[in-house]
Amino acid sequence: MNVTVCNPLLRTPLSLIVDDSCPVINLTYYWIHQRHAWKARHQPGVSPERWEGNASQLKKIPPTIPADFAYEWAEWCWENGVKGKFSLIPYPAGVGRVDEGFSNFPVHEYQAWLRIYREIIWPNFDLTPEMLTHTAVVDLDTFTLTEEWEQVEWVDPPVDNKLTDYIITAMEMLDNVGILCEGVTSPGAFGKRQEAAYAKAVLTASQEVTNNPRPFYFLWLKHDELPDVPIWYAEKEKGIAIASIVSCAGDWFGGWTGYDLGNADRFITEDLQGGRLPPILEKELPCVLVGHWPGFYFNGEKSGFDVLKTVKARLNSYDPDGTKTLWMKNSEIGHYWMAREFTEIVVIEERMESLPVTGKREIKLSTQFPTANFTLAIDESIRHVQVNEWDLRQVHSRRDFQRDTFLCEGKQTFIAFDLEVGDTVLELIL
Ligand SMILES: [Zn+2]
Structure with a gap:
């Protein structure tokens, strides 16, 4: 991913x-x-x-x-x-x-x-x-x-x-x-x-x-x-x-x-x-x-x-x-630009055996450089996103794409949230 x-x-x-x-x-x-x-x-x-x-x-x-x-x-x-x-x-x-x-x-x-x-x-x-x-x-x-x-x-x-x-x-x-x-x-x-x-x-x-x-x-x-x-x-x-x-x-x-x-x-x-x-x-x-x-x-x-x-x-x-x-x-x-350059991003993949098509992914970010509206693109279609156990709202247009929302476009998903100092865990369900 x-x-x-x-x-x-x-x-x-x-x-x-x-x-x-x-x-x-x-x-x-x-x-x-x-x-x-x-x-x-x-x-x-x-x-x-x-x-x-x-x-x-x-x-x-x-x-x-x-x-x-x-x-x-x-x-x-x-x-x-x-x-x-x-x-x-x-x-x-x-x-x-x-x-x-x-x-x-x-x-x-x-x-x-x-x-x-x-x-x-x-x-x-x-x-x-x-x-x-x-x-x-x-x-x-x-x-x-x-x-x-x-x-x-x-x-x-x-x-x-x-x-x-x-x-x-x-x-x-x-x-x-x-x-x-x-x-x-x-x-x-x-x-x-x-x-x-x-x-x-x-x-x-x-x-x-x-x-x-x-x-x-x-x-x-x-x-x-x-x-x-x-x-x-x-x-x-x-x-x-x-x-x-x-x-x-x-x-x-x-x-x-x-x-x-x-x-x-x-x-x-x-x-x-x-x-x-x-x-x-x-x-x-x-x-x-x-x-x-x-x-x-x-x-x-x-x-x-x-x-x-x-x-x-x-x-x-x-x-x-x-x-x-x-x-x-x-x-x-x-x-x-500091957050973009100095944030560590690690993807932890874990497939659910009973559901071979779907799966859960975890992304761990860690940074000392906070920023507003941090925006990620993921090359998967995602149905559910949590940031530090907080549900993000799905939107259906770029116009509605704001912080604490996610947007699917074809096989891509965009996620936006305020990035804070320390670790941030994103839980994704495909
Ligand atoms: Zn001047």
């Missing part, structure tokens, strides 16, 4: 990553100002490059993004079932600390932002720091900004305790406002040249600050290869590992700048045939989309948000009855 682990509920994971979000302020406004000031100090007379932002656009970029927009955006995501990861830069551009407030801005905006983060965004999105400022590196001894940049010099960060302490500080600032982060986001290419040390530092920081042995980090956006979910530093017996969540599509909403409008067609065209997503959906690999918060806001025009609405409508057309795709948080994808 063959047993394989499938995608959760036989659906391809979809996830939306939102970077550069922070309470109260518009990161892009400060990022461009600070970068251009740095440029004037260090490379006088050298014009900023394209990636450093366009000074002539600055006058239409507002310094803040209102909580009202965050509310509208988050409520729409909730109502439309969109899940993923949303950044909370803890000390954005060094302007204010999330755990102290933003003294030059109205207190009610800060309070409203925190409420929206906690109550409307967090249920459907992992909240992660995107390092400390997303602009200059902070000197942790004095808490002042240095001349190094998180996403420039620290693409190749120090690989000693300094890196771990930096990530611990970012996580603690979220912890101080009651938000336990499930992982971190790299500002730009932060850590890219030292990925092994970076992954280790995130894992150590996460175990220390949030007591989470299975975090994730987001660093890679890859347009030229099929996505995967690489797992680092797995300790199978202890249930410890860290996942790298790789995005395959973006940044085609409104850019990181909020003035470079993207296009839904680059994700998926109206006829559902073109764009980056269809070939990945076809292969049933995780589709992680990435966008930037100032791009959704688009200087108040909300044009990037409109692109998101169009992409979501097309993904709904691609999967009208919800049987092909499943929106998930980044952490849920990480946990699923």
